[in-house]
Amino acid sequence: MKLLIKSATIVDQQSDYHLKQADIFIKDGIIIKIGSSIKEKADKEINIQGLHVSQGWFDTSVSFGEPGYEERETIENGLKTAAFSGFTDVVLNAHSNPTIDNSSAIHSIKAKAQGNAVNLLPTGALTVKTESVDLAELYDMGNAGAVSFADYKKPVSNPNLLKIALQYAQNFDGLVQSFPLEKKIAGKGIVNEHHNSTLLGLKGIPNLAEDLQIARDLYLLEYTGGKLHIPTISTEKSVALIKEAKKKGLDVTCSVAIHNLILTDDLLSEFDTRAKVLPPLRTKKDTKALIKGLKEGTIDFVTSDHDPIDIENKKVEFDNASYGSIGLESAFGALHTIFSTEETIEILTRGRSRFKAENIKIAEKETAKLSFFLPEVKYTFEKSDILSTSQNSIFLGQQLKGKAIGIFNNNQLIIAE
Structure with a gap:
């Protein structure tokens, strides 16, 4: 051609x-x-x-549903959406049924994406069935092409399990992800704990639930060594904790969802379930800290955190609605509202090597x-x-x-x- x-x-x-x-x-x-x-x-x-024209854009966190949730998004349509949204490389979450927790599942996902204009980089589940009980086949999945290991939107509740994962993954240079949420602190919360949650009568998730989990994970990383990625942080304190860890020389990266950079929990006033995301939308104070952290390099990646949810699980009462928002189509336009063109492109193209993706200049x-x-x-x-x-x-x-x-x-x- x-x-x-x-x-x-x-x-x-x-x-x-x-x-x-x-x-x-x-x-x-x-x-x-x-x-x-x-x-x-x-x-x-x-x-x-x-x-x-720029280098191809890169997204560290997308979900398509297939296998098991094809009504939400197939791999074929998801990759087409990514292409028209400007992305040449996307990291696919293990967010399916059955979950992607073995080498056969990795091979299957890669085969379905083969020959596409967009490169699909699969993440394998960190634990079997993402149940946070037993480690999944990390080594075998790595050999099959998994670029990282994570239980999507599920924290590793057992600190010893994360410790073992970080130690084990060093044998093959594996990247471990840990979702930043302490579930016992979060309790039954579904939105940010602040005055808006009180006004609306919705149970809140305090910033502490994220900050405490990140502090724990960073202590574990300091003890074990290895490579840790913390996806979709949302609080001012999280930025400070990760900044301090990087000063210590720990091999840690993190990302932020674009909607957490731009939108706040003021959007909840209409009880629109499209605004129900995890981590929840926080306050203006947090968004300012996240933007600053991204500019100074503490935050390594932005992500669309693209998560298609079918109408039966989204257009229901707020308490019962599933978390998640699609984000590929709006990613560039949203990010460009707060950053210059040069800054936006630099952010969308940075850090590919962390997820074993190619970086090719024009x-x-x-x-x-x-x-x-x-x-x-x-x-x-x-x-x-x-x-x-x-x-x-x-x-x-x-x-x-x-x-x-x-x-x-x-x-x-x-x-x-």
Whole structure:
């Protein structure tokens, strides 16, 4: 395939063409030439006013449902959604039925994603059936292609189990994840514990439930060594704890869900279950600390935390609704409301090596792994913007800035024109 991209602004801090407008000629998945007024004949030409191009975007936490919850999202439609949302690489959570807790399940997931424009990087369950009782087949899953090990949205309740996991995973350079929630402190809470939870009569989850679990996990990491990733933090204290751990030289990374960066628990006033997420939406004080932590590098990744939930489990009474929101389609536009274009792209492309993904700059003779976007488009996020099977977007009705329109990856073009 020969592809010619005309007059695109390149946003790639690793590239010599950063912030320059240029033509890009690609042949058989390789960037052959970058320059002005390229005249090569191509099978396909892209010429879109205001087009920007960057390295392919990376998401550390997506869920699709399959196997077992295909009514929420299939792998095929999930990867298509990721492509049109600008993502070339996504890390898939072990959030299915049966859960992905053995090497056969990893092989099956990878086979279903094979040949796709988007690279799917599977996470294996940390414990059997994510029940936090026995460790899953970590070594075998790692050999099969699992890039990390986590029980999605479930904390490791037994500290000795996490200790053993961190020690064992060092034998094969495995990355262990631990969800930051102390369930006994959280109790029956379902939203952030603050004045809004009191006003609305909803049981609260205090910041302490997250902070205490993170403090525990960091003590364990200091004792065992190894590699730890803490997904989707949400509190001011969490940022401080992880910052201090990094100063000590501990091998720890963390992420934040985009909705926890931007939205607060004020959104709960309408009892809209789309705003029921875990960790819960916190306060403005927390969002400010999270944004600062992301800018200074304490927080390593943002994630859409894309989690499709069917209507039967979402459009019910608030207490009974499942946690979760889709987020791939709104990720760029939401993030771009608080960061500049350069900052947004740097955040969306950072840290691939942590999850064994390739980092490829935009340069001649390099493999083309590109995301296409229009940064200046301002719009209200509506149902028509949703590509996922499920419609549970926390950003419905929100004002966004910038829109992803596709990718080029694995010698395949996916673009909305």
